[in-house]
Amino acid sequence: MHTASVLEEKANTALKKYFGYDQFRKNQHEIIQHFLSGQDGLVIMPTGGGKSICFQLPALLFEGLVLVISPLIALMKDQVDALNVNGIEATYFNSSQSAADQQEVLNQVAQKKLKLLYVAPESLSGLQPILNSNYISGIAIDEAHCISSWGHDFRPSYQQLGFLKNQLPEVPILALTATADKATRTDILNQLNIPQARLFLNSFDRPNIFLTARPAVNRVQQIFDFIENKSGESGIIYCLSRKGTEGLAAKLEQKGYKAEAYHAGLNFEERNRIQENFVRDKTKIICATLAFGMGIDKSNVRYVIHYNMPKNIEGYYQEIGRAGRDGLASTALLFHTYADIIQLRKFTEGAGNEELQNAKLDRMKEFAEATHCRRRILLSYFGEYIEKDCGHCDNCKNPPVFFDGRILAQKMLSCIARLKQQEPASMVINVLRGSQNQSIREKGYYRIKTYGTGKDIAWQEWQHYLTQLINQGFCEIAFHQNNNLKLTQLSKKVLFENYPVQLSKPQEDKKQLSKVISK
Ligand code: ADP
Numbered sequence: 268m269h270t271a272s273v274l275e276e277k278a279n280t281a282l283k284k285y286f287g288y289d290q291f292r293k294n295q296h297e298i299i300q301h302f303l304s305g306q307d308g309l310v311i312m313p314t315g316g317g318k319s320i321c322f323q324l325p326a327l328l329f330e331g332l333v334l335v336i337s338p339l340i341a342l343m344k345d346q347v348d349a350l351n352v353n354g355i356e357a358t359y360f361n362s363s364q365s366a367a368d369q370q371e372v373l374n375q376v377a378q379k380k381l382k383l384l385y386v387a388p389e390s391l392s393g394l395q396p397i398l399n400s401n402y403i404s405g406i407a408i409d410e411a412h413c414i415s416s417w418g419h420d421f422r423p424s425y426q427q428l429g430f431l432k433n434q435l436p437e438v439p440i441l442a443l444t445a446t447a448d449k450a451t452r453t454d455i456l457n458q459l460n461i462p463q464a465r466l467f468l469n470s471f472d473r474p475n476i477f478l479t480a481r482p483a484v485n486r487v488q489q490i491f492d493f494i495e496n497k498s499g500e501s502g503i504i505y506c507l508s509r510k511g512t513e514g515l516a517a518k519l520e521q522k523g524y525k526a527e528a529y530h531a532g533l534n535f536e537e538r539n540r541i542q543e544n545f546v547r548d549k550t551k552i553i554c555a556t557l558a559f560g561m562g563i564d565k566s567n568v569r570y571v572i573h574y575n576m577p578k579n580i581e582g583y584y585q586e587i588g589r590a591g592r593d594g595l596a597s598t599a600l601l602f603h604t605y606a607d608i609i610q611l612r613k614f615t616e617g618a619g620n621e622e623l624q625n626a627k628l629d630r631m632k633e634f635a636e637a638t639h640c641r642r643r644i645l646l647s648y649f650g651e652y653i654e655k656d657c658g659h660c661d662n663c664k665n666p667p668v669f670f671d672g673r674i675l676a677q678k679m680l681s682c683i684a685r686l687k688q689q690e691p692a693s694m695v696i697n698v699l700r701g702s703q704n705q706s707i708r709e710k711g712y713y714r715i716k717t718y719g720t721g722k723d724i725a726w727q728e729w730q731h732y733l734t735q736l737i738n739q740g741f742c743e744i745a746f747h748q749n750n751n752l753k754l755t756q757l758s759k760k761v762l763f764e765n766y767p768v769q770l771s772k773p774q775e776d777k778k779q780l781s782k783v784i785s786k
């Protein structure tokens with residue numbers, strides 16, 4: 268056994284020799300010592316925080332190898348290549364290999380030639396012959412949130428990993444993830460059979476990322492405005508659908524930007540090519556579904572845009588975390604709209620944990636529509652509380668200005684009432700604005716009293732007010748009934764008791780946008 272100081276020296280030497288770094292980052296050192304001493308741990312560290320070294324470096328000092336469970340076969344080869352370049356004996360074992368190649372890996376293990384072995388959970392059974400402490404000194408579970416259906420990226424193949432602790436009780440397990448809220452953390456530890464594992468929690472704050480969110484009005488134009496003076500910079504734009512990524516990439520190309528779409532429908536080679544071009548700065552903008560970015564090591568992504576709203580804060584946080592890993596100023600721009608929420612709700616319908624998913628979506632929506640410091644909301648979601656507003660988000664930089672919104676609210680709510688709470692937002696706004704469309708003519712809505720009483724206010728502006736009215740509980744969307752707008756108990760107070768309503772003006776013009784976003 269090593270003594271602590273010898274270990275320390277060996278760790279420092281290995282850090283320099285194999286990774287070229289002079290010192291450990293906050294927490295890395297402690298995590299490594301803990302793992303090397305044979306104890307289980309759970310590491311929560313933001314993307315780019317330096318999780319890999321926490322298990323790669325111990326692998327060099329252990330007797331046997333470190334088995335790395337990773338969900339992403341596509342990335343294993345890159346990870347292994349990078350290690351080999353650094354002179355570390357590493358390989359992977361997965362279903363993309365022939366039986367002969369797999370046997371060769373087993374032979375290498377038996378000859379104790381390897382320090383790291385990457386494996387996807389579904390291929391673990393193939394490793395049974397060497398799954399014992401003769402060969403394995405440590406187990407790292409990367410992207411550990413995948414084990415929990417409470418997390419944001421559940422993978423069924425991760426659920427069987429509990430057997431590892433039973434089969435190899437003396438081998439320490441290090442679970443690592445960038446995002447797991449408190450409930451998910453507990454679930455991860457229970458499922459891995461390591462309830463006593465020590466928690467290593469790094470701050471979630473990424474102070475160099477400017478946080479901003481805006482209503483999804485003329486999104487494409489807003490994006491053009493935003494990237495206008497960012498032509499040399501790299502960015503990722505997340506969309507909900509494959510079609511969305513392709514459409515947006517085409518529009519950007521038309522404008523003269525070098526953009527590509529990336530989604531799960533592309534084959535392995537195409538995806539690799541697109542990733543490479545992005546990493547090498549050949550493609551500046553990637554329009555991607557959430558399949559993009561996991562494990563990509565690119566430090567100079569200057570902005571992450573969410574064209575559509577993510578389904579929860581964990582996913583959002585992980586995605587924006589791909590911006591500004593170099594610590595330089597970066598921006599996270601989020602667009603939000605009820606259309607996205609309705610779409611996302613459809614996805615959760617019938618899912619086993621619909622209620623939980625919807626609760627997470629509600630938190631995401633609250634974040635998107637918040638009128639106070641966004642960093643506070645984000646950090647408190649992960650159990651971190653800051654005492655002061657951050658000064659580096661749109662709401663801090665440009666606090667919304669509120670005005671007496673009673674009349675507007677009364678018009679809106681009265682219109683909902685007169686439409687018998689049987690119409691969705693688009694129709695309510697059209698009636699308020701005195702639209703002459705076919706459906707209004709057919710249904711005779713031009714006869715109702717509030718028809719046209721809001722025609723002096725733009726459509727988007729009404730939408731902005733409606734969002735606020737919903738947030739404040741003055742009306743609500745019936746998600747299971749055609750998304751119709753419904754009145755609430757508070758509506759009556761506004762309609763009949765002149766109850767006060769505070770609303771904020773939208774900040775939509777181009778100048779405002781760049782003012783909010785720059786700096
Ligand atoms: P994560 O897996 O947490 O997203 P990585 O392990 O990929 O992060 O590390 C992110 C980046 O930080 C990589 O470029 C890595 O080489 C670098 N890095 C990690 N540890 C250190 C360190 N101690 N000193 C300097 N750079 C480091």
Ligand code: ZN
Pocket residue numbers: 639640641642643656657658659660661662663
């Ligand atoms: Zn703030």
